[in-house]
Amino acid sequence: MPIAACSSDGSAASQSAAKAPDAAATITPANGVKKVRPDKGVQVAAANGVLDQVTVQGGGRKVEGTLSPDKKSWTSKWTLKPGATYTVTATAKNAGGKITTSTSKFTTMKAPSSVKVSDVIPSARETVGIGMPITINFDSPVANKSAVEKALEVRSTKPVEGAWRWITSQQVIFRTKSYWPAHTSVSLVAHMSGVRAAAKVYGTKDFTRTFKIGASHVAKVSLKTDKSKVYVDGKLAKTISVSGGMGGADSHGNDFRTTSGVHLAMGKMPEVWMTSPNIKKNEPGYYHELVLNDVQISNSGEYLHRSPGEWDCLGNRNCSHGCVRQTVAGALWFYKLSQRGDVINITGTTRKLEWNNGWGYYQMPWKTWVKGGALKKPVTTVATGGATTTPTTPTAPSGSPTPAHS
Structure with a gap:
């Protein structure tokens, strides 16, 4: 009877998989923790494997997050809502494909004091020109400008480079490097809920403003x-x-x-x-x-x-x-x-x-404008679909001075 040169009653891969330790997902904040600072967000890390799926639900919505390229960590994209309960479910997979599930339920602290967006130019659904800046006013001073600036997201149907510049502790302005492309829809999303704007001062509500760039x-x-x-x-x-x-x-x-x-x-x-x-x-x-x-x-x-x-x-x-x-x-x-x-x-x-x-604002050199931001770097607007807005056109200038010349 011939004898096979190589034989086994189980592959090396299957044996390795059988011996592979279970993967585990570590969730921060841990289960049962109370009064979590909302600006700390959620982090999930995998050991002995990779993350398969992470879902975070709370504050009346699903929380967005980013999975690392190696799939070993996940981080929430924006801050959390103050005074809310969150549930995290994470699954991790080991080398053998075995899935393990971890959960955490925690609550965030209530905001001792709050800050909110008090005014934005342009107006909602306004049709504006290609040079239009976005001006945001807050109802109280912002000490942690970097955290607030990170929470400000500009979306447009045609991506464009721009940058924020702080004018005062309560006002920040976004302008594009060149001009906006004509016939573009734009949205500002201020993810302010949970942002720590100053000591014991948190945003409690997000803000969205949509408008349209008209003809050039x-x-x-x-x-x-x-x-x-x-x-x-x-x-x-x-x-x-x-x-x-x-x-x-x-x-x-x-x-x-x-x-x-x-x-x-x-x-x-x-x-x-x-x-x-x-x-x-x-x-x-x-x-x-x-x-x-x-x-x-x-x-x-x-x-x-x-x-x-x-x-x-x-x-x-x-x-x-x-x-x-x-x-x-x-x-x-x-x-x-x-x-x-x-x-x-x-x-x-x-x-x-x-x-x-x-x-x-276009009188200021671009590099100088960028340096006036807390993050000191330009951003590219997030590309969106082609949804349009119903235009409105305010006529009176905002905060007009007493006219002087003729």
């Missing part, structure tokens, strides 16, 4: 030629004769130069009473006049508007107190077209727009 509107205003060329989605749509600031200053501290640089439309109003700053009635240089079709572009009293007179200046020379005057037809057309966040790039003057005058 870019006005290139030259106060050398006194012409405004307005481009819609990259194509020249209209050329408007204009007249900018006359230049110089007066003894009252008024500067009559229009600011040059990248302005953003901050809002629009059908009519505005414009009054000379620092000059009393009956004093030389005083004016108080009603001006029509006004689009605000700074906090120093600058608008693009219908010229109140001096029609011979339009397209020929600069005669205003600092605003950009337009023809009757041109002003009405531009007013109807305008949406908050539209780009107005003014050139030809010796006065530079400061980055914090209105929404002059």
